[in-house]
Amino acid sequence: MAFGPYFLLASLEGLVTAAVLSLMALGLSLVFGVMRVVNVAHGEFYMLGAVVAWWVASLLGGHPAIGFLLALVISPLVVAAIAFVAERLVLSRLHYEPEATIVATIGLLYIIQQLALTFYGPEARPVQAPFNYRISLPWFGYSAYKLSVIGFSVLMMLATWLLLTRTKIGLIMRATQFDRETAQAFGIPVGRVYAGVFALGAALAAVAAVLIVPIQQAHYLMGLDPLLLSFIVVIIGGLGSLRGTVVAAVLIGLSDGIISMFFSPTLAKMLATLLVALVLVFRPQGLFGTAAR
Amino acid sequence: MKIQTNLAPSAKSLALHAGVVLLLLALNFLLPEYHRGIFARVLVLSVFAMGYNLAFGYTGLLSLGHAMFFAAGLYGAGLPIYHLGWNVWPAFGAGILAGGALALVVGFLALRTTGVAFMIVTLMFAQVFYLTTLYFTTYTRGEEGLVLPQAVRRLSLPDGPLDLSDPSTRYLVALSLFTVVLAAILFLVRAPYGRSLVAIRENEERMRMLGYDVFANKLAAVVLSGTFCAAAGAAYGVLFGYVGSGFASIQYSILPLLWVLVGGAATTLGPLIGTLFMFYVIDTASSYTTAHLLVVGLVLIGVILFFPKGIAGTVRERWLRWLP
Numbered sequence: 001m002a003f004g005p006y007f008l009l010a011s012l013e014g015l016v017t018a019a020v021l022s023l024m025a026l027g028l029s030l031v032f033g034v035m036r037v038v039n040v041a042h043g044e045f046y047m048l049g050a051v052v053a054w055w056v057a058s059l060l061g062g063h064p065a066i067g068f069l070l071a072l073v074i075s076p077l078v079v080a081a082i083a084f085v086a087e088r089l090v091l092s093r094l095h096y097e098p099e100a101t102i103v104a105t106i107g108l109l110y111i112i113q114q115l116a117l118t119f120y121g122p123e124a125r126p127v128q129a130p131f132n133y134r135i136s137l138p139w140f141g142y143s144a145y146k147l148s149v150i151g152f153s154v155l156m157m158l159a160t161w162l163l164l165t166r167t168k169i170g171l172i173m174r175a176t177q178f179d180r181e182t183a184q185a186f187g188i189p190v191g192r193v194y195a196g197v198f199a200l201g202a203a204l205a206a207v208a209a210v211l212i213v214p215i216q217q218a219h220y221l222m223g224l225d226p227l228l229l230s231f232i233v234v235i236i237g238g239l240g241s242l243r244g245t246v247v248a249a250v251l252i253g254l255s256d257g258i259i260s261m262f263f264s265p266t267l268a269k270m271l272a273t274l275l276v277a278l279v280l281v282f283r284p285q286g287l288f289g290t291a292a293r
Numbered sequence: 294m295k296i297q298t299n300l301a302p303s304a305k306s307l308a309l310h311a312g313v314v315l316l317l318l319a320l321n322f323l324l325p326e327y328h329r330g331i332f333a334r335v336l337v338l339s340v341f342a343m344g345y346n347l348a349f350g351y352t353g354l355l356s357l358g359h360a361m362f363f364a365a366g367l368y369g370a371g372l373p374i375y376h377l378g379w380n381v382w383p384a385f386g387a388g389i390l391a392g393g394a395l396a397l398v399v400g401f402l403a404l405r406t407t408g409v410a411f412m413i414v415t416l417m418f419a420q421v422f423y424l425t426t427l428y429f430t431t432y433t434r435g436e437e438g439l440v441l442p443q444a445v446r447r448l449s450l451p452d453g454p455l456d457l458s459d460p461s462t463r464y465l466v467a468l469s470l471f472t473v474v475l476a477a478i479l480f481l482v483r484a485p486y487g488r489s490l491v492a493i494r495e496n497e498e499r500m501r502m503l504g505y506d507v508f509a510n511k512l513a514a515v516v517l518s519g520t521f522c523a524a525a526g527a528a529y530g531v532l533f534g535y536v537g538s539g540f541a542s543i544q545y546s547i548l549p550l551l552w553v554l555v556g557g558a559a560t561t562l563g564p565l566i567g568t569l570f571m572f573y574v575i576d577t578a579s580s581y582t583t584a585h586l587l588v589v590g591l592v593l594i595g596v597i598l599f600f601p602k603g604i605a606g607t608v609r610e611r612w613l614r615w616l617p
Contacts, residue, residue, distance in 0.1 A: 102409075103597045106547055106593055107594035107597070108590065110593070112590075117586075267428060270428060273420050280417075
């Protein structure tokens with residue numbers, strides 16, 4: 001293959017990564033933005049989303065599309081419910097102290113990971129894509145499913161944006177983020193808002209996982225890499241900035257796709273991580289964030 | 294934090310620490326073989342935890358990257374022994390230097406951030422270190438690791454070489470390192486420098502206003518902490534003869550946090566208590582179930598919910614106010 005088509009393929013792969021990554025990072029960013037909680041277990045919610053998707057799809061026979069679509073509905077709901085319970089049982093009792101919540105979500109990470117290993121097992125299992133159509137480009141065929149993942153992610157991002165900016169729920173969330181105590185004084189049930197935001201963040205990770213699971217398989221250790229990547233995206237984009245998150249996800253996804261086609265993936269990850277750490281050191285507000293800490 | 298005016302360790306606390314060391318010494322001759330092996334490991338790893346405690350407990354720096362300092366010591370000592378045929382003494386020194394130097398660089402960069410950002414930055418630097426050990430797999434053999442042969446694990450002394458793979462020698466060497474670091478920490482936290490670290494943890498702004506160079510103090514704390522962790526890593530490599538990437542992974546950044554939290558942050562004996570406790574909890578759990586990570590997770594959440602001060606911290610709060 002010539003350089004041009006090769007580059008196009010790398011960019012397409014990168015865009016798929018970016019699409020999934022931006023959904024997941026959006027969840028992380030929402031939780032941090034509203035609750036000031038760094039959710040280290042976010043990657044495990046992603047993994048859980050994939051595992052539940054496999055479980056739903058394998059229970060149902062028939063056309064793969066039925067199982068997939070059902071998984072796309074059920075998996076985020078299940079994961080959101082688990083996150084909701086975890087928030088009420090653990091995080092709310094810690095009064096959202098940053099360090100205590102980090103420790104608690106690390107604990108949550110281990111618990112979810114171990115339960116997945118015990119009940120789901122160490123195997124990697126795929127979910128069939130809802131349709132198996134290949135678009136033939138002049139140089140290579142490309143999976144239409146992967147393109148639809150990009151489209152669906154864009155829709156989900158738009159929906160979240162509308163939810164945040166155009167609805168009462170979004171208004172309440174932004175009010176809580178802006179000033180928790182004043183919000184409470186105005187009768188906003190801050191505790192329930194926090195639980196809802198935590199569940200919403202986990203659900204976004206689960207949606208991302210359901211979308212990726214026909215491409216990558218579900219595995220109990222699949223959460224760590226996306227977690228680190230989401231940290232990177234959220235930081236580069238500026239914490240709590242939706243637009244920044246999307247731009248950073250595209251940036252990271254594309255460069256990840258392109259760099260790993262030309263360099264060893266380990267070296268690519270090394271350089272990217274180091275670069276981002278330095279960005280955070282010298283520009284703590286991120287590339288697009290404006291608010292100082 | 295209670296204000297303590299006496300800076301030198303009190304007679305009571307000196308006696309307590311000497312008692313603990315003597316008890317550990319006696320255990321070398323009393324413990325059955327299997328438990329002596331566990332204790333030797335715990336002693337080395339609690340040096341790691343004590344180093345972490347200096348940054349996390351006393352200075353209030355929540356780092357999730359201390360595995361890189363431990364691993365720097367491990368590789369700094371292990372690689373020259375394996376590839377260059379160095380003796381244990383210079384290799385041990387190289388391990389400590391490697392960890393200290395790494396801590397200086399990482400601290401210099403990461404301390405420009407605070408709080409959550411500090412945690413994420415240290416996590417990322419540690420991840421870079423971990424990936425580096427995987428990348429240079431020709432020298433490190435990655436996850437599989439290097440096994441140091443028994444023949445090179447000899448500590449040359451004037452009276453003749455000590456075989457570090459012998460269980461009793463190993464235990465005593467581990468105990469010596471533990472004692473040195475424990476004494477250093479005990480002295481350090483009672484010295485004016487240690488008090489200023491606690492003050493920075495409690496109110497950084499006020500310390501700055503009082504004219505302290507907060508950055509320099511924190512940097513020194515990170516370097517000291519990294520050096521202790523590297524000493525633990527170097528000792529682990531030569532005592533147990535295994536050097537692998539697993540020790541640089543994120544899990545080994547979380548474990549010292551767990552040990553310190555369980556034992557009691559900002560207490561001198563907490564790291565030992567926490568490490569010992571968690572080793573036996575996991576050991577006991579492993580005989581019933583393979584799901585020992587579940588235990589780690591539950592203990593983490595349980596401690597942070599119900600015992601935020603840890604074992605030694607609770608003892609200090611309720612009964613022994615003089616406990617350092």
